[in-house]
Amino acid sequence: MHPSLHSLLQLQQMDQKIFETRHNLTRIPIEIDKMQRQLKEEQETIARNKKELFQIDLSIKELEEEIAGLKSKVNQYKYQQLTTRKNEEYQALSHQIENANLKISTLEDKILELLDKKEKVSTTFRELESKFHSYSREINKRIENLLTQKKSFEKNLEQLIEERKNYASRFDPQLLKTYQSIAASKPGSAIVAVIEESCGGCHMKMTKQRCLKVKSSEELVFCEYCGRILFFAE
Structure with a gap:
């Protein structure tokens, strides 16, 4: 082997270590960014779930208010029946009471459907939150380890570059x-x-x-x- 080749191969090994260390340093922020995006996606899923629960509660409240309004009208119609002396007016009020009660029944069925949906969404929400807390702890620990590795790689890179510089000065x-x-x-x-x-x-x-x-x-x-x-x- 040519005398210079031994030294050049040693220099190449140093360059390979520097290249590998730089590659690792480049990889770390990419991995951290990927994990942070995964966390964000999980948070967004939970937020959508929470928003759905809020919308369900809002819909239930609106239906309950509508039912309360209809019941108030039914009471009003019944009072008017007590005070009217006209049969036609009494029958008309009876028809309005019947329609209002039918609508109340329909709205109550909708509330039951929403309550059933709320129970399912709430179960999913609790499961997602529980998994997220566990997952976020794991991810944060992995990120912490990667940041520790990053510091180690940076220190190692400085040493390798300095060693390479000193070695190359002999050529x-x-x-x-x-x-x-x-x-x-x-x-x-x-x-x-x-x-x-x-x-x-x-x-x-x-x-x-x-x-x-x-x-x-x-x-x-x-x-x-x-x-x-x-x-x-x-």
């Missing part, structure tokens, strides 16, 4: 520039092994002559297809 400037130019477009795989006479990066087949050149380790050899630095694993 020949031109060699470092060549490596970094390749690594910029092929992060983590600027230097690859030759596998079965093919480039370990782009997997293109190489000529026998180029393979022998890599084996000789007299100079750095680049893949003629992707430009990566090549070596034979010992």
Whole structure:
């Protein structure tokens, strides 16, 4: 192996660790955002459920007020029956009382339907709230753990960058520039092994002559297809 390759491979390992750490740091806020959106969706479901309960109670109250108004009219009609002496007027009042009572019965049936619906919605609401409290505790704990990981990754990244900087300062400037130019477009795989006479990066087949050149380790050899630095694993 060419003498410079040992150092370059070590540098590449450092870059891979830096890349992986940065990737983890990028992943954490995405995961936190996803969990927070899930919590928000659960809260919105509970809010919709609560609003439905409120609307049911409001509808029941309106129906009860309407029934109270009709009952008041029935009492009024009955009083008028006591005071009237005309048979036609008495019969008309009886008809109005009958219609009012029929309407009261219909409205009472609607209230019973709403009360049945309210019971079902209330059960769902309680279940959702109970699950949400448990779920939110779990999510908040996971977020807390991720934030702790984030701090650890940030500290580790600072150390890795500093170590990489110190290590890279030992390299020949031109060699470092060549490596970094390749690594910029092929992060983590600027230097690859030759596998079965093919480039370990782009997997293109190489000529026998180029393979022998890599084996000789007299100079750095680049893949003629992707430009990566090549070596034979010992």
